[in-house]
Amino acid sequence: MKVLFSTWKDKVIDNRGKPQDAWTDCPVKLPAAFDANRKLTAFMGWGGIVVTEGQFDMVELAANYTRALQKSSCGKCFPCRVGTRVMQDIFGKIMDGKGTPADIKQLEELCDSISKNSKCGIGQLGPEPVVQAVQYFKDDFIAYSEGRKKASGLSYPYKMTAPCTSACPTGMDIPLYIEGIKEGNHAGSLATIRQASPMASTLGRACFHPCENNCRRDNVDKSLSICKLKRFAWDYEDQHVVDKPGNPLKHTRPEKVAVIGAGPSGLSCAYYLILQGFHVTVFEKLPTVGGAAWTGIPHYRIPKHIMTREVQYLKDLGVEIKFNVNFGKDATFASLRGKGYKAFFLATGGDISKEMGVEGEKDNIPGVYGGIGILKDITDNVTKDVVPVPGLKPNAVPMPKTVLVVGAGNTAMDCVRSYIRLGCEDVNIVYRRTKKEMPADPHEVHESEDEGVKYNFLLAPTKLVTENGKLAGLECQKMELGPPDESGRRKPMAVKGSEHVIKADMIISAIGQDCDIAYLKEEPTVQTTKWKTIVTNEETFQTAVPDVFAGGDVVSGPLNLVTAVGHARRAGQSIGQFLRGEQVGPSDEQRMEKVIAGIGAYDKDEAVPQAKGWERKAMPICSRHDKVGSFNEVELGYPMEDAMEEAARCMRCYIVGMACVAPGGAQ
Ligand SMILES: Cc1cc2nc3c(=O)[nH]c(=O)nc-3n(C[C@H](O)[C@H](O)[C@H](O)COP(=O)(O)OP(=O)(O)OC[C@H]3O[C@@H](n4cnc5c(N)ncnc54)[C@H](O)[C@@H]3O)c2cc1C
Numbered sequence: 143m144k145v146l147f148s149t150w151k152d153k154v155i156d157n158r159g160k161p162q163d164a165w166t167d168c169p170v171k172l173p174a175a176f177d178a179n180r181k182l183t184a185f186m187g188w189g190g191i192v193v194t195e196g197q198f199d200m201v202e203l204a205a206n207y208t209r210a211l212q213k214s215s216c217g218k219c220f221p222c223r224v225g226t227r228v229m230q231d232i233f234g235k236i237m238d239g240k241g242t243p244a245d246i247k248q249l250e251e252l253c254d255s256i257s258k259n260s261k262c263g264i265g266q267l268g269p270e271p272v273v274q275a276v277q278y279f280k281d282d283f284i285a286y287s288e289g290r291k292k293a294s295g296l297s298y299p300y301k302m303t304a305p306c307t308s309a310c311p312t313g314m315d316i317p318l319y320i321e322g323i324k325e326g327n328h329a330g331s332l333a334t335i336r337q338a339s340p341m342a343s344t345l346g347r348a349c350f351h352p353c354e355n356n357c358r359r360d361n362v363d364k365s366l367s368i369c370k371l372k373r374f375a376w377d378y379e380d381q382h383v384v385d386k387p388g389n390p391l392k393h394t395r396p397e398k399v400a401v402i403g404a405g406p407s408g409l410s411c412a413y414y415l416i417l418q419g420f421h422v423t424v425f426e427k428l429p430t431v432g433g434a435a436w437t438g439i440p441h442y443r444i445p446k447h448i449m450t451r452e453v454q455y456l457k458d459l460g461v462e463i464k465f466n467v468n469f470g471k472d473a474t475f476a477s478l479r480g481k482g483y484k485a486f487f488l489a490t491g492g493d494i495s496k497e498m499g500v501e502g503e504k505d506n507i508p509g510v511y512g513g514i515g516i517l518k519d520i521t522d523n524v525t526k527d528v529v530p531v532p533g534l535k536p537n538a539v540p541m542p543k544t545v546l547v548v549g550a551g552n553t554a555m556d557c558v559r560s561y562i563r564l565g566c567e568d569v570n571i572v573y574r575r576t577k578k579e580m581p582a583d584p585h586e587v588h589e590s591e592d593e594g595v596k597y598n599f600l601l602a603p604t605k606l607v608t609e610n611g612k613l614a615g616l617e618c619q620k621m622e623l624g625p626p627d628e629s630g631r632r633k634p635m636a637v638k639g640s641e642h643v644i645k646a647d648m649i650i651s652a653i654g655q656d657c658d659i660a661y662l663k664e665e666p667t668v669q670t671t672k673w674k675t676i677v678t679n680e681e682t683f684q685t686a687v688p689d690v691f692a693g694g695d696v697v698s699g700p701l702n703l704v705t706a707v708g709h710a711r712r713a714g715q716s717i718g719q720f721l722r723g724e725q726v727g728p729s730d731e732q733r734m735e736k737v738i739a740g741i742g743a744y745d746k747d748e749a750v751p752q753a754k755g756w757e758r759k760a761m762p763i764c765s766r767h768d769k770v771g772s773f774n775e776v777e778l779g780y781p782m783e784d785a786m787e788e789a790a791r792c793m794r795c796y797i798v799g800m801a802c803v804a805p806g807g808a809q
Pocket of ligand 1: 432
């Protein structure tokens with residue numbers, strides 16, 4: 143990106159005085175438009191300063207940025223708390239035209255001292271761009287000090303975040319909840335988590351934790367166990383007598399909202415809405431809550447009695463859940479509008495297993511199943527023994543000698559690991575690429591191997607094989623890996639004449655899911671994609687029909703828990719704005735979140751000056767006998783001392799990013 147000026151990551155680019163076509167590139171990517179009516183002209187933050195065009199005021203930017211640092215300082219360490227306060231006072235003098243050269247010098251010295259002596263990212267990384275502003279824009283500082291320059295009136299939205307938080311679709315304040323655990327304030331920690339998500343237990347047990355891939359501790363030794371600490375905070379509340387926060391705004395507004403689907407996205411949206419005072423009813427076609435987190439993710443990863451208790455909290459806050467209501471059949475847009483519902487949140491996920499596309503698949507051969515259906519049947523059978531669910535009527539689970547699971551994602555992992563637990567003797571994966579390209583979580587792959595699952599790589603299924611009308615096996619073709627395809631992974635190419643049959647008496651297709659959005663026939667204005675997902679505004683999650691919003695897998699396609707929850711958080715905010723008659727859209731702070739994520743809050747090559755060797759605490763797991771012989775939960779949770787010790791590894795890498803925003807909009 144061509145810029146006027148940059149000090150980003152200590153690489154100074156100074157194109158001032160040069161014609162625009164001679165400007166040089168800077169590695170940072172900034173959007174030209176901040177929103178439809180405003181331009182983003184400069185940025186100041188943890189990595190330096192970037193100026194993209196002429197309409198900016200460096201002194202005013204630095205003064206506002208300092209104020210943001212002061213506001214963001216947690217106040218626990220003296221250099222940051224007091225140092226940024228003094229910086230702010232000095233800026234006050236300069237901006238009032240009463241500064242002196244000694245003030246400007248003191249500002250530089252203070253910045254240096256705060257950076258060296260502070261305990262977290264705000265103090266350590268925050269002041270550096272102010273020093274750079276003084277260094278490269280000194281004439282402007284002197285002009286302000288002497289009263290020759292006056293405030294420009296541009297605006298300066300900012301966001302305090304952290305690399306881990308920036309990677310989390312829910313925008314959770316991760317360092318703050320980790321600190322709660324470190325200090326023994328476990329209820330406070332859970333309260334912080336609940337500001338972003340009501341599903342601490344579910345996320346703490348099965349989230350793919352993009353935060354941990356953005357953890358600066360990984361540049362030192364090993365990333366923090368952020369996900370499992372979230373689980374600890376919830377487990378603590380579950381196991382101790384702790385007063386759960388209530389809902390002072392319960393049903394204080396007259397409007398009713400219909401949430402369709404009681405998966406993580408629907409439940410989370412219901413939570414954000416109930417906290418705003420609306421009446422919320424969740425309509426769910428099954429007798430169970432939790433969507434794929436209940437029916438798909440097996441009991442040994444998310445125990446169903448635990449999830450029932452997690453959802454009870456939402457009910458206590460005022461969320462109503464109506465089970466066995468299939469939207470599109472038992473209830474419709476028209477019928478619910480007729481009952482006074484003023485907005486809809488569609489969160490119906492994707493629960494139809496994709497077909498393998500092999501010969502014989504349309505012949506309804508007994509023994510061939512979709513992964514989603516079989517996992518649901520297995521879970522229903524486990525559920526009936528652990529928690530009462532009115533109306534649950536489990537199907538019998540087939541028990542083969544040899545099962546072949548086609549696919550290598552997490553659904554495939556859950557299928558094979560479940561069949562190991564059911565006592566199946568011969569459990570196999572068939573995958574057309576190699577282990578390296580497997581989309582499943584590496585931890586799941588490792589566990590499945592440990593539990594006895596056999597892998598058949600570089601094989602693609604071609605035909606279902608029967609003998610005397612019964613399933614006998616799967617014909618497969620060998621594959622070789624060619625150049626990367628559009629997914630970035632090497633493309634499998636068939637080896638001619640390599641067809642052969644692998645014997646099996648059960649075959650499970652686990653290669654992805656489709657969404658069932660037949661209920662949209664009634665609302666054809668809502669746009670959909672060729673993958674049968676719903677099109678929404680990507681910031682507000684509003685569809686083309688103003689009272690209809692959507693989120694989770696039915697928008698993204700099958701993805702993950704934390705993205706589904708993140709969508710719901712934004713949609714909950716948008717629905718609230720819509721019902722209150724406000725402009726539906728993100729706040730400036732949320733726009734800043736996006737700007738910072740675009741720049742990249744985490745640099746995996748950064749040399750972090752911190753002592754190495756503080757080992758990440760492993761979470762205890764159950765015995766091998768329990769692991770393969772039952773559906774008992776595998777991970778047992780952190781003992782309190784381990785959780786507190788692990789939390790103490792957090793380096794509180796808070797950062798502040800501020801934009802200079804001028805009138806003008808997109809060019
Ligand atoms: C087997 C499996 C394992 C997974 N493992 C992980 C994991 O380890 N980590 C992770 O992060 N993600 C995992 N995922 C993905 C994750 O579960 C989903 O991304 C997430 O559940 C999506 O949430 P959602 O609320 O959008 O949809 P869903 O969870 O699918 O919930 C949709 C809900 O809507 C209901 N519904 C559908 N149609 C209607 C209708 N017409 N009327 C009323 N109700 C309806 C469904 O019954 C369901 O309860 C896994 C998914 C599967 C299938």
